[in-house]
Amino acid sequence: MLTGLTRFGKRPASRSALVFGLSAVLLLTILPGSSPASAAGTSANAPRTETGTPAPAKPEAGPSAPLYPERPHWIPQMDVLIDVGHGGIDGGATHGDILEKDINLAMAKQLYAVLQERDLLVSINRIGDYALSDDNLFHKFRSRHKRDLAQRSGIANRLQPKLMVSLHVNSVRSSSASGPLVLHQKSDESKRLAGLIQQQMNRYYGTEETPEFGRKYYILNQSKCPTVIVEMGYLSNAGDRQRLLAPAEQRKLAESIADGIQLFLREAYSDDQAG
Numbered sequence: 188m189l190t191g192l193t194r195f196g197k198r199p200a201s202r203s204a205l206v207f208g209l210s211a212v213l214l215l216t217i218l219p220g221s222s223p224a225s226a227a228g229t230s231a232n233a234p235r236t237e238t239g240t241p242a243p244a245k246p247e248a249g250p251s252a253p254l255y256p257e258r259p260h261w262i263p264q265m266d267v268l269i270d271v272g273h274g275g276i277d278g279g280a281t282h283g284d285i286l287e288k289d290i291n292l293a294m295a296k297q298l299y300a301v302l303q304e305r306d307l308l309v310s311i312n313r314i315g316d317y318a319l320s321d322d323n324l325f326h327k328f329r330s331r332h333k334r335d336l337a338q339r340s341g342i343a344n345r346l347q348p349k350l351m352v353s354l355h356v357n358s359v360r361s362s363s364a365s366g367p368l369v370l371h372q373k374s375d376e377s378k379r380l381a382g383l384i385q386q387q388m389n390r391y392y393g394t395e396e397t398p399e400f401g402r403k404y405y406i407l408n409q410s411k412c413p414t415v416i417v418e419m420g421y422l423s424n425a426g427d428r429q430r431l432l433a434p435a436e437q438r439k440l441a442e443s444i445a446d447g448i449q450l451f452l453r454e455a456y457s458d459d460q461a462g
């Protein structure tokens with residue numbers, strides 16, 4: 188969608204979340220010192236320090252080590268990027284006429300609202316029913332699915348948020364499987380984020396699930412910021428389905444995800460506005 192920079196919510200511009208489709212690409216493409224190639228990570232495979240000199244092969248990660256040396260210091264860093272799973276031609280999991288993409292979007296809007304109420308800077312990568320592959324400027328994959336996924340990690344790597352949560356819903360043949368599951372990257376930050384979100388969602392669901400390493404997932408492999416995939420429940424389970432479709436339950440579920448996010452930000456960025 189070739190839309191302009193879209194805002195929604197009631198906050199003044201400086202604290203508003205921005206909604207990024209193609210606009211994220213355009214915004215960051217025109218920033219001085221943020222060339223498309225370097226921001227996308229295609230020209231700078233070696234880690235670099237803030238001054239642009241090559242860093243040691245394995246730089247120390249953590250709050251004191253800048254995750255994103257390319258981001259100009261005068262751009263406020265987004266706290267959270269919400270990746271809304273699927274969209275448009277890609278419905279995701281289904282149960283009758285219930286589509287995962289719609290639940291992901293409804294939950295994303297709930298999470299967006301909760302995080303914004305908590306004074307976090309939050310972005311969301313789709314607010315309607317469309318496929319992100321249509322916007323892709325990063326990679327010319329023949330596969331629409333791959334263009335879609337590349338766009339999601341591409342936006343994250345341009346926007347450089349403190350973290351990204353990718354919202355999804357599970358579905359399996361058995362109707363008895365239920366509950367939330369958070370998938371993480373290899374990094375300790377991602378594991379920590381997954382653990383905290385899982386813990387808070389378990390409290391909401393009354394479950395004792397543990398996060399898993401999402402080795403095969405493109406977005407986890409390509410995104411540079413701490414990223415997790417949040418499987419918010421099972422569309423194939425009647426109880427989970429009820430929760431996922433009822434706005435009041437969606438709100439509670441979003442609050443549990445937000446609780447985990449906030450705990451992570453407080454730990455990792457204890458000396459700024461992480462709340």
Ligand SMILES: [Zn+2]
Binds near residue numbers: 354
């Ligand atoms: Zn999904």
